[in-house]
Amino acid sequence: xxxxxxxxxxxxxxxxxxxxxxxxxxxxxxxxxxxxxxxxxxxxxxxxxxxxxxxxxxxxxxxxxxxxxxxxxxxxxxxxxxxxxxxxxxxxxxxxxxxxxxxxxxxxxxxxxxxxxxxxxxxxxxxxxxxxxxxxxxxxxxxxxxxxxxxxxxxxxxxxxxxxxxxxxxxxxxxxxxxxxxxxxxxxxxxxxxxxxxxxxxxxxxxxxxxxxxxxxxxxxxxxxxxxxxxxxxxxxxxxxxxxxxxxxxxxxxxxxxxxxxxxxxxxxxxxxxxxxxxxxxxxxxxxxxxxxxxxxxxxxxxxxxxxxxxxxxxxxxxxxxxxxxxxxxxxxxxxxxxxxxxxxx
Numbered sequence: 001x002x003x004x005x006x007x008x009x010x011x012x013x014x015x016x017x018x019x020x021x022x023x024x025x026x027x028x029x030x031x032x033x034x035x036x037x038x039x040x041x042x043x044x045x046x047x048x049x050x051x052x053x054x055x056x057x058x059x060x061x062x063x064x065x066x067x068x069x070x071x072x073x074x075x076x077x078x079x080x081x082x083x084x085x086x087x088x089x090x091x092x093x094x095x096x097x098x099x100x101x102x103x104x105x106x107x108x109x110x111x112x113x114x115x116x117x118x119x120x121x122x123x124x125x126x127x128x129x130x131x132x133x134x135x136x137x138x139x140x141x142x143x144x145x146x147x148x149x150x151x152x153x154x155x156x157x158x159x160x161x162x163x164x165x166x167x168x169x170x171x172x173x174x175x176x177x178x179x180x181x182x183x184x185x186x187x188x189x190x191x192x193x194x195x196x197x198x199x200x201x202x203x204x205x206x207x208x209x210x211x212x213x214x215x216x217x218x219x220x221x222x223x224x225x226x227x228x229x230x231x232x233x234x235x236x237x238x239x240x241x242x243x244x245x246x247x248x249x250x251x252x253x254x255x256x257x258x259x260x261x262x263x264x265x266x267x268x269x270x271x272x273x274x275x276x277x278x279x280x281x282x283x284x285x286x287x288x289x290x291x292x293x294x295x296x297x298x299x300x301x302x303x304x305x306x307x308x309x310x311x312x313x314x315x316x317x318x319x320x321x322x323x324x325x326x327x328x329x330x331x332x333x334x335x336x337x338x339x340x341x342x343x344x345x346x
Contacts, residue, residue, distance in 0.1 A: 048070065244287075
């Protein structure tokens with residue numbers, strides 16, 4: 001009775017499940033064992049059993065191992081046939097390796113192509129995003145520049161109108177008023193002159209002084225509020241009382257130079273019109289804030305009118321307020337006075 005020694009070895013392919021007591025390592029070990037003992041027949045028998053086993057379980061990589069074992073035991077005539085079989089197996093294994101290597105190469109090549117394609121796609125997307133960002137940046141820049149330029153143009157027009165008004169006022173005061181005053185002195189010195197002429201000249205002189213005063217320079221900046229209050233006090237008389245509320249709350253001194261000029265000129269025209277036409281005994285002026293807007297109300301108890309026509313002085317006020325992106329409305333009824341409301345940005 002033959003005895004078998006079970007040996008675990010990492011040198012052989014034993015990954016396939018084999019019958020208990022007949023593993024490949026056992027056959028190969030026993031073949032070597034009998035060969036060392038000089039029992040070539042038993043050694044050859046176990047070598048063939050090992051070879052049959054790897055063929056049965058299609059253990060291609062182990063076939064070379066079993067053939068080498070048999071070759072060491074068979075005569076040269078049988079060895080030639082086995083060598084051919086070994087060569088065919090090696091060719092088959094090499095072919096499988098080549099096919100596997102080709103598959104791996106093709107897989108890697110496909111992966112690389114996908115990576116390159118994805119990188120190119122990412123670059124294309126990034127390039128498009130850069131172009132979109134650049135176009136948006138240019139458009140936003142153009143819009144910002146457009147509105148900035150428009151606001152600058154408005155401010156320049158306000159300042160230019162203001163300069164023109166003050167220049168004309170100075171010219172009227174320095175030239176026309178002085179000339180009229182000299183003529184008045186000459187007429188007054190002539191005892192034979194008619195007093196009517198002197199009265200007319202005096203009226204013209206006062207008109208020129210008023211025009212000059214109405215278009216005199218506006219004190220802007222940190223002293224504007226005081227300057228504005230002085231305007232209101234100049235028009236407040238025993239015949240017409242002016243009440244103002246909320247002026248200090250809205251901080252007029254923090255308004256832009258252009259806004260201060262517009263506010264002053266609008267109130268100046270409102271007060272002049274009130275003095276000329278309304279016969280009012282009371283004027284109430286209110287200032288208040290809502291969010292980022294300054295609201296103003298001007299109301300007198302004068303004679304009023306049935307309907308308001310936006311022309312001349314009122315049109316000038318509307319133009320001035322719109323120049324600083326504000327809005328103004330007028331309301332009046334006969335015997336119920338005149339009411340103006342406007343709002344501007346802080």
